Amino acid sequence: MSELDEIREKVDIVELISRYVALKPSGKGYKGRCPFHPDDTPSFYVSPEKKLWHCFGCGAGGDAIGFLMRIERLSFREALERLAAELGVELRRSGEREKLLEINAAAERFFRDALNSPEGKSARDYLLSRGLGPEVWDRYGLGYAPPSGKALLSALSRWGISDLEKLGLIVKGERGYRDRFVDRVIFPIRDELGRTVAFAGRSLSGAEPKYLNSPNTPLFEKGTLLY
Ligand SMILES: [Zn+2]
The missing domain is CATH 3.90.580.10 (Zinc finger, CHC2-type domain)
Structure with a gap:
């Protein structure tokens, strides 16, 4: 068992x-x-x-x-x-997959807190204009990716660059690493156990693409999960 x-x-x-x-x-x-x-x-x-x-x-x-x-x-x-x-159940040591899930959970909390911060006003306004109130934000774990492009990177840096990159939370650009999701409303993508395996971000500034998803990662392969 x-x-x-x-x-x-x-x-x-x-x-x-x-x-x-x-x-x-x-x-x-x-x-x-x-x-x-x-x-x-x-x-x-x-x-x-x-x-x-x-x-x-x-x-x-x-x-x-x-x-x-x-x-x-x-x-x-x-x-x-x-x-x-x-x-009194003994758990095996947390493996690679569990660690990555843990990081995604931390990212989700970061996005949620940002949605409720002063910075998140445009995202809150957008969601409210779509008839999505705080109850829905809570139920689906909606969040907001701040506009600086470094916010998540610095908040989650203790997890290490390589795992953040593996999860597609950050990307390497000409001027070093930056957040993948910038000024976007964030929708967590969950597996059948309710664990966040990826994110989708809806642009607020008109930046393309309108919807940006996590890339394929060890936790998420596009097309294998519905949300
Ligand atoms: Zn209820």
């Missing part, structure tokens, strides 16, 4: 979620108010049998790891490590 399967099997999803959401028995499972959207209904259901949760209001759902990632804003690896420690 993989360590992931072991965690999924051992975790008490009702206990985990009830640390954050007041749950009441309902049918075969439990229900409560969704922590991810304003919810008076309540429309958030947890199935101990399937070990899954789902919100019929906002459509969010997933397993215990996905819940923890979302509510605590953790990367997949961080959530996995936290649950593993609680459940």
Whole structure:
């Protein structure tokens, strides 16, 4: 059994979620108010049998790891490590792939913070003009790549140039490395486990191309994922 399967099997999803959401028995499972959207209904259901949760209001759902990632804003690896420690499951050392996912998670947080910063105003205005409000930004992890061209590079430099380049987050130009995404609204591209494997950026300044994607990387091959 993989360590992931072991965690999924051992975790008490009702206990985990009830640390954050007041749950009441309902049918075969439990229900409560969704922590991810304003919810008076309540429309958030947890199935101990399937070990899954789902919100019929906002459509969010997933397993215990996905819940923890979302509510605590953790990367997949961080959530996995936290649950593993609680459940006494021993994890193998984080491999290359996990490290790259970790960096993408850090990049996503960087873009999100930038969207909510004064610099992100044009991006917020753009999203609002498309009818996409803060709830949607949060749900899909939308962000903003600042216009300086070096912002992400300097924020994530501790991860090392070569991995940032491998992920297509930075590119080498005539004057050294710079951010791939500059003055763009950022849409994370996620895999089936909710992990961010790539990014798409929509130009705000009229710069071409209008939509710029991550290149093929060890985590992402174009055409193999839908988002
Ligand atoms: Zn919801």
